[in-house]
Amino acid sequence: MFYSNSWTKCLICLIFITGGNAECPKPQVEGNVVLTNDALLMNDFPEGKEATFECANGYLKEQGSERITCTSGKWSTLKLTCKKKDCGAPRKIPHLTYEFEEGTLFGAAARAICDKGYQLMGSSYRQCYAIGWSGRPRCKVVTCDKPPEIMNGTITEKPGEELPEYGGVIQYSCNEGYTLIGNKSIECNEDGEYNSLPPECKDVNDIPLKPTATISITTTTTVPPTIRDVNDIPLKPTATISITTTTTTTVPPTIRVSGRNNGVGEHDTNAATGNAAVVISVISTVIVALIIVLFKLYHCYKRKGSYQMGEDPSRTEESLQFKNN
Structure with a gap:
C-alpha cells in the first residue's frame, strides 16, 4: 500500500x-x-x-x-x-551608357545604350542579382566596306584600317586629263554605309557644254501713218508694229581639270571663242534683215494712202476744182 x-x-x-x-x-x-x-x-x-x-x-x-x-x-x-541589396552603377565601359528606369536595387533592370557609330555586342539589358549585375555588354565601332576604286583616278587619302571605321573619310583625285564629277570625298556613316557614291573621272573632251549666257534683242519700229491732204487735220500715228527677237547662245565655259598631285589647269577655249564670233555675226545679219523688212512695210503702207482712209475719188476731184476757183 x-x-x-x-x-x-x-x-x-x-x-x-x-x-x-x-x-x-x-x-x-x-x-x-x-x-x-x-x-x-x-x-x-x-x-x-x-x-x-x-x-x-x-x-x-x-x-x-x-x-x-x-x-x-x-x-x-x-x-x-x-x-x-543595391548593385550600384555598373562598371564604366567606353562608348556605353545605361538607363536606370527601375533604379539599381535587387531585381531592377538597366538598359545598355551605345554611342552613335557603335554597335552593341551582347544583351541590351542587365539585371541586378544577389551577386551583382548580370551580363557583360560592350560597344564595337561600326565599320564600312573596303573603299571602292575608281577608273582614271586614285584614292589619295584613307584611314589606316583596312575597313574604314565610323567617321573615316576617303579622298579621291583624277588622273591628268580627267575632271572629277561628284564628291571628291566619301565618309563612313553610323549605319555602316558611305554617305554618297564615289566620284567619277571623265575625259574633258567628253563633257557636254552647257548654256552660260543669253543674249536678248528687242526691236520696236513705228510705221508712219497715211497722210491726208487736208490742211486743218493734224498728223497722228495710225499704226505701230513691234517685233521682239530673243536669241539664246551657248558660250562654252572654262573647263578645269585635276591632274596628278591634285594640279589644276584650264582647257583650251580657242574653238569656243570662234563659235561665239560666228553667233554674233548671225545675230547682226538678222538685225539688218529686220530693218530692210520694216522699211519695205513702211513704203507699202504709204502707197496705199487714201484706200486705208476710205475716201471717194469723185469727192477728191471736187475738192481740187474748188481750190482752183
Whole structure:
C-alpha cells in the first residue's frame, strides 16, 4: 500500500513537470527573412531552444537580432529586418551608357545604350542579382566596306584600317586629263554605309557644254501713218508694229581639270571663242534683215494712202476744182 501511494505521487509530479515544459512549434518565416540551414534540420524545439534566421537572397541585414527563443511553448518576437541589396552603377565601359528606369536595387533592370557609330555586342539589358549585375555588354565601332576604286583616278587619302571605321573619310583625285564629277570625298556613316557614291573621272573632251549666257534683242519700229491732204487735220500715228527677237547662245565655259598631285589647269577655249564670233555675226545679219523688212512695210503702207482712209475719188476731184476757183 505504501509503495502504491509513492508511485502515484511520482506520476503526478512528472505530469506537472512535463506540462510546464511544453515544446514550441516549428518557426514560421515571413517577408524577406528565412531560417538558417541549422534551424531547418531541427525537428523539435523544446523549452529554451533557440532558432536562428537570416536575410533572404538579395537582401542584407538592416538591424535587429537573428535569434528567437522558445518559452512556455511560444517563440519570442523576431527583431531582424532586411533591405534589398543595391548593385550600384555598373562598371564604366567606353562608348556605353545605361538607363536606370527601375533604379539599381535587387531585381531592377538597366538598359545598355551605345554611342552613335557603335554597335552593341551582347544583351541590351542587365539585371541586378544577389551577386551583382548580370551580363557583360560592350560597344564595337561600326565599320564600312573596303573603299571602292575608281577608273582614271586614285584614292589619295584613307584611314589606316583596312575597313574604314565610323567617321573615316576617303579622298579621291583624277588622273591628268580627267575632271572629277561628284564628291571628291566619301565618309563612313553610323549605319555602316558611305554617305554618297564615289566620284567619277571623265575625259574633258567628253563633257557636254552647257548654256552660260543669253543674249536678248528687242526691236520696236513705228510705221508712219497715211497722210491726208487736208490742211486743218493734224498728223497722228495710225499704226505701230513691234517685233521682239530673243536669241539664246551657248558660250562654252572654262573647263578645269585635276591632274596628278591634285594640279589644276584650264582647257583650251580657242574653238569656243570662234563659235561665239560666228553667233554674233548671225545675230547682226538678222538685225539688218529686220530693218530692210520694216522699211519695205513702211513704203507699202504709204502707197496705199487714201484706200486705208476710205475716201471717194469723185469727192477728191471736187475738192481740187474748188481750190482752183
